[in-house]
Amino acid sequence: MRELTYAEALREGLRQAMSADERVFVMGEDIGVYGGAFGVTSGLLQEFGDMRVFDTPISEAVIAGACIGAALSGMRPVGEIQFMDFVTLSMEQLVLQAAKIRYMFGGKTSVPMVLRMPGGSGTGAAAQHSESLENWFVHVPGLKVVMPSNPYDAKGLLLAAIDDPNPVIFIEHKLLYKTKGPVPEDMYRVPLSSTRIAREGRHVTVVATSIMVNRALEAATTLAAEGIELEVVDPRTLTPLDEEPILASVRKTGKALIVHEAPGTGGYGGELAARIAGSDAFDYLEAPIRRLTGLDTPIPYNRNLERAAVPQVDDITREARKLARGEY
Amino acid sequence: MNPSADYLSTMLRIRAFEEKAEELYALGRVHGTMHLSIGQEATAVGVSSALREGDFLLNTHRGHGHCLAWFGSDVNLMMAEFMGREAGYCRGRGGSMHIANVEANNLGANGIVGGGLPMAAGVGMSIKMRKTDQVCVVIFGDGASNEGAFHESLNLSSIWKLPVIYVCENNQYAMSMDIRKSANVEDISQRACAYNIRGITVDGNDLAAVHDAIAQAAAECRAGQGPVLVECKTYRWRGHSKSDRQLYRTRDEVGEWQRRDPIPRYATVLGLTDDQLEAARKDAQQVIDAAVVFAENSPEPDLAAVMEGVYA
Ligand SMILES: Cc1ncc(C[n+]2csc(CCOP(=O)(O)OP(=O)(O)O)c2C)c(N)n1
Ligand SMILES: [Mg+2]
Numbered sequence: 001m002r003e004l005t006y007a008e009a010l011r012e013g014l015r016q017a018m019s020a021d022e023r024v025f026v027m028g029e030d031i032g033v034y035g036g037a038f039g040v041t042s043g044l045l046q047e048f049g050d051m052r053v054f055d056t057p058i059s060e061a062v063i064a065g066a067c068i069g070a071a072l073s074g075m076r077p078v079g080e081i082q083f084m085d086f087v088t089l090s091m092e093q094l095v096l097q098a099a100k101i102r103y104m105f106g107g108k109t110s111v112p113m114v115l116r117m118p119g120g121s122g123t124g125a126a127a128q129h130s131e132s133l134e135n136w137f138v139h140v141p142g143l144k145v146v147m148p149s150n151p152y153d154a155k156g157l158l159l160a161a162i163d164d165p166n167p168v169i170f171i172e173h174k175l176l177y178k179t180k181g182p183v184p185e186d187m188y189r190v191p192l193s194s195t196r197i198a199r200e201g202r203h204v205t206v207v208a209t210s211i212m213v214n215r216a217l218e219a220a221t222t223l224a225a226e227g228i229e230l231e232v233v234d235p236r237t238l239t240p241l242d243e244e245p246i247l248a249s250v251r252k253t254g255k256a257l258i259v260h261e262a263p264g265t266g267g268y269g270g271e272l273a274a275r276i277a278g279s280d281a282f283d284y285l286e287a288p289i290r291r292l293t294g295l296d297t298p299i300p301y302n303r304n305l306e307r308a309a310v311p312q313v314d315d316i317t318r319e320a321r322k323l324a325r326g327e328y
Numbered sequence: 329m330n331p332s333a334d335y336l337s338t339m340l341r342i343r344a345f346e347e348k349a350e351e352l353y354a355l356g357r358v359h360g361t362m363h364l365s366i367g368q369e370a371t372a373v374g375v376s377s378a379l380r381e382g383d384f385l386l387n388t389h390r391g392h393g394h395c396l397a398w399f400g401s402d403v404n405l406m407m408a409e410f411m412g413r414e415a416g417y418c419r420g421r422g423g424s425m426h427i428a429n430v431e432a433n434n435l436g437a438n439g440i441v442g443g444g445l446p447m448a449a450g451v452g453m454s455i456k457m458r459k460t461d462q463v464c465v466v467i468f469g470d471g472a473s474n475e476g477a478f479h480e481s482l483n484l485s486s487i488w489k490l491p492v493i494y495v496c497e498n499n500q501y502a503m504s505m506d507i508r509k510s511a512n513v514e515d516i517s518q519r520a521c522a523y524n525i526r527g528i529t530v531d532g533n534d535l536a537a538v539h540d541a542i543a544q545a546a547a548e549c550r551a552g553q554g555p556v557l558v559e560c561k562t563y564r565w566r567g568h569s570k571s572d573r574q575l576y577r578t579r580d581e582v583g584e585w586q587r588r589d590p591i592p593r594y595a596t597v598l599g600l601t602d603d604q605l606e607a608a609r610k611d612a613q614q615v616i617d618a619a620v621v622f623a624e625n626s627p628e629p630d631l632a633a634v635m636e637g638v639y640a
Contacts, residue, residue, distance in 0.1 A: 124360025301423030
């Protein structure tokens with residue numbers, strides 16, 4: 001199959017959605033002539049014009065809010081927040097408006113919008129351009145949270161998010177934009193809330209999100225040579241979570257390692273661990289549930305410190321190996 | 329203002345620092361990104377030259393010049409921070425976008441557009457409550473004036489008469505966004521009107537003009553007649569950051585502004601010959617070369633210390 005980068009896959013998804021449905025439009029900072037800070041929207045202005053591709057002033061509150069307003073009045077907005085860090089300036093509109101409008105108004109309306117944003121560290125951009133804030137949104141009923149880990153899912157999940165009648169927080173990863181993978185040309189969807197088994201294995205279940213899926217797959221290759229088989233599970237949608245494939249995997253392996261980039265305290269791993277421990281999968285556990293997460297620190301600038309602050313392939317390999325051998 | 333060769337050498341030092349920064353990046357000796365203020369040096373030096381030691385500074389991602397021009401700044405510690413070393417101003421944790429020199433009341437550059445603006449009001453409150461005659465200067469870009477934070481901060485400073493000088497470094501663009509497309513006012517200083525404070529626009533490439541405007545604003549703030557909004561119109565010669573293809577402006581436009589280089593312009597004010605200017609330029613470059621040696625000889629942060637300093 002044809003290969004695209006993650007950024008190209010997202011762009012193709014946007015282009016197809018905009019061509020298929022006049023209500024779909026994009027807005028954000030530097031998404032027009034510049035093509036977006038990471039190039040995702042490159043070419044869309046030329047193709048669709050400035051009544052479908054809106055370059056905004058630096059005003060994150062109104063980017064989020066305008067998406068909500070447009071969604072409430074018949075449009076299908078896809079907003080872009082240049083770096084996930086800046087969504088902190090949009091929080092009121094997202095948390096207190098977008099997430100609650102449908103419920104508060106007795107289910108009589110809905111907010112069909114998508115807000116895309118790149119999260120994560122690894123580019124040397126330091127503490128204010130490297131956040132992994134997904135759990136802020138996971139904690140707000142009414143928002144959906146999606147984190148694609150590869151080009152195929154990026155396009156398919158984006159198209160499903162645009163179709164979805166709810167506000168969807170769509171979290172991309174800066175280091176994934178240039179990664180390549182097979183992407184079909186048609187307008188396929190990857191349903192939201194569909195957990196994927198990224199690699200089958202029998203010894204340890206590794207539940208990972210976003211770029212950590214790729215790192216876990218690399219660790220799995222290394223460990224396979226040692227006779228340790230990891231089963232790598234990618235939730236893809238953090239909320240609402242399709243939990244059964246995760247529980248089924250843990251029932252099979254009896255061991256669970258949860259990996260994410262965000263700091264551990266208050267992170268998504270705690271939710272996953274609680275879901276596993278609170279289910280019948282608990283009876284199958286042969287070891288404590290382990291978490292490998294970003295450290296509870298802001299992301300430092302220095303290259304070595306930055307690497308040390310979040311899980312790397314070697315860390316996953318080491319932790320999974322220990323768990324497989326019962327050395328935790 | 330009285331002309332001073334020191335101001336010229338500070339501008340030259342900023343220019344040399346950033347040219348070196350660019351070179352180090354191209355050689356792969358630093359990672360991350362950076363925002364260069366080449367062409368805007370007169371604003372940085374004009375602002376600090378009109379203030380006093382003990383005043384406060386909050387500035388931006390494009391902040392190398394602001395920091396270098398501030399009181400008692402040490403170019404070695406700047407370079408070490410830029411290169412991520414333990415000896416740097418922020419022990420290698422902050423990097424290019426987050427250089428602060430808190431001992432000198434330089435409260436830091438900011439990775440968040442408009443991030444310094446609300447805090448400036450708080451510094452102004454503190455000055456007022458402590459009854460000192462300090463002022464707080466907050467530097468921000470044209471793009472930042474479109475954030476809600478700008479408007480909330482100006483309003484609060486206005487109603488409480490806070491000693492804050494708002495310096496808008498209007499280099500005409502916010503990344504790719506032309507200020508003429510993102511704001512429907514000719515001058516950002518017009519926005520002062522909405523908060524009933526004084527607003528003024530000056531040529532940001534004219535060191536003396538910036539200096540005089542800031543000196544007057546500071547005098548007003550110290551007399552309890554602040555805040556003031558000072559807009560300095562200038563231009564960045566380089567791309568927004570290291571990944572900018574600059575499709576939103578023409579080479580001619582850049583060239584036109586390069587002819588308004590603030591450095592030779594100020595050399596003329598000082599009555600220097602071309603040779604004298606070149607000699608001063610060489611001196612600045614030597615200082616920067618020495619700073620690179622200093623930075624490279626200082627250790628990388630200890631990995632075991634990664635969790636250190638999260639809490640006081
Ligand atoms: C809240 C926020 N939004 C967006 C950005 C990304 N960004 C960094 S600098 C910049 C342009 C800023 O323009 P301006 O304020 O005019 O300052 P300049 O870069 O021109 O000095 C943008 C969009 C950011 N850092 N913070
Ligand atoms: Mg600007």
